[in-house]
Amino acid sequence: MSNEKQLLQSVRGTSDLLPNDQPLFQRVNRVFADIAIACGFKEISLPIFEYSWLFQKGVGSTSDIATKEMYYLHHKEGDNLDIALRPEGTAGIVRAYYEHGMHTWSQPVRLFYSGPMFRHERPQKGRERQFTQFGIESIGESDSSEDALVILAACQALYRLQIKPENFSVHINSIGCTHCRPKYIKKLLAYIKTRQDKLCDDCLLRAETNPMRVLDCKNKTCQAHTTDAPNHLDHLCDNCKNHFKSTLEYLEEAGISFNINHRIVRGLDYYTRTVFELIAETGTLKGQALGAGGRYDNLVATYGRRKAPAVGFSAGVERVITILKDLKLSKVPTEKPQVFVIQLGSSAKKKAFSILRQLLAAGIKTASSLSSNSLKTQLKMATKNNVRFALIIGQRELLDKTVIIKDLQNGSQETVDLKQYLAILLERLK
Ligand SMILES: [Zn+2]
Ligand SMILES: [Zn+2]
Structure with missing residues (x-):
């Protein structure tokens, strides 16, 4: 142990x-x-x-x-x-x-x-x-x-x-x-008696406790010697x-x-x-x-x-x-994250939490890499996760009270007001 x-x-x-x-x-x-x-x-x-x-x-x-x-x-x-x-x-x-x-x-x-x-x-x-x-x-x-x-x-x-x-x-x-069933079991037991020397030890034990189980013994020899056993359906x-x-x-x-x-x-x-x-x-x-x-x-x-x-x-x-x-039928489509939250700098990282809260409350599936600092790494992660949109927030956006919505499929991006980003995002995710 x-x-x-x-x-x-x-x-x-x-x-x-x-x-x-x-x-x-x-x-x-x-x-x-x-x-x-x-x-x-x-x-x-x-x-x-x-x-x-x-x-x-x-x-x-x-x-x-x-x-x-x-x-x-x-x-x-x-x-x-x-x-x-x-x-x-x-x-x-x-x-x-x-x-x-x-x-x-x-x-x-x-x-x-x-x-x-x-x-x-x-x-x-x-x-x-x-x-x-x-x-x-x-x-x-x-x-x-x-x-x-x-x-x-x-x-x-x-x-x-x-x-x-x-x-x-x-x-x-x-x-x-x-x-x-009792009448059938009687017949079956009489039959098993005639085969006793041919059956495996398990079957002999089952004959005492649960005789019908002799019929479902997986042992080939037992199966061969019970082919003409009385059939329950006839009884x-x-x-x-x-x-x-x-x-x-x-x-x-x-x-x-x-x-x-x-x-x-x-x-x-x-x-x-x-x-x-x-x-x-x-x-x-x-x-x-x-x-x-x-x-x-x-x-x-x-x-x-x-x-x-x-x-x-x-x-x-x-x-x-x-x-x-x-049968090669084991592939199941899994739910992908919809939005990757990218933050640059410690203040933006804090802001990311308020954005995450809003996204989650709106029922949006998110992904993020909050411990990394580089834009490149976070974008790479987003692509690897197959995410359609990235939300980017850095020093500049913090000051302007904006956020960048980046479409990772076609590469386009736009800067939108923090008050409006969620409505725009929900519209695009439709
Ligand atoms: Zn009956
Ligand atoms: Zn057996």
Whole structure:
């Protein structure tokens, strides 16, 4: 620990978001938010830590997240508050839904969020220990149209970012409900028993805790030995079957092509019926999910409250940024300063502050190099910053109560009264 400190390095699995990367990061968040708002979702911001049990109950005590990946917080004085950094966003949303009486609002309640999540995983490409998730959640509606709306919003956000339908694919599955899933799990377990000697250790462990996860094992040998595993879709009850069928019909109508993939099961206990992943088809993340989601009709009841059906989606913002970079779509136009304030001499430097105040109050984006004294250096800086106008104030202008407006594009300049420069400048900036 002390070594890392001495090297002045960020903690393994975390990274800094530098000024040059901010415009793209903000754009991705902005586009997701715009689409969410356009679909009727409203923003919510939650703390990054909650009581641990909230996550343990939510993701399931046997899930990888609860057993290996959560960051538990301990206070220095030793009082164990039993809180943890959030590994995902959904549990907190459900907590807030009840805490603020949203179950009494008109349903469904559609919410979106964005922020850092924390998981203690082995860091690798597309998987940091602190990462940013953008998510949408719709609580209070069981109809399949809500599932389709969530998937439509997710795809539409990627399209808006210029990620084309051929750059990612929608994989969808239904994992049934509390009525039909137990029967399926029984069949699946019987099947897994016949393959036991072929499967990896992880799969054997999963067979005990969360058997469906055997199907999404990334190990090629496991995949080869489970190709004829019982398919959940053949074991859905009538309600689940109809729900899945109509979800797909809505997606078809929305022009979204999808792959029905029985290996999509999601790692978390709380999913029911629809589960889906948006998988990158290009670049360094090829084969990995850019985002994923599903229906979680039983999560709310897990917390001992009246059942409320829900469906949601979350995207890994850094992953979306990675595919944008791979696709050479990472250039984002940034806002340039409009006026460069140039001062010559100590009295003019003081005056520059009153001018800066006026410019800022008028909503003008400024740049300046107040510590330099030479006209040449400051003009050079202005050109380098791509600024259209420079305001120059020196000894002479101070005495005359004037200022020079210089158009850096055509080189023309004029001396104007200090009382009028702002109106003239605003006119030119139009
Ligand atoms: Zn069912
Ligand atoms: Zn395996």
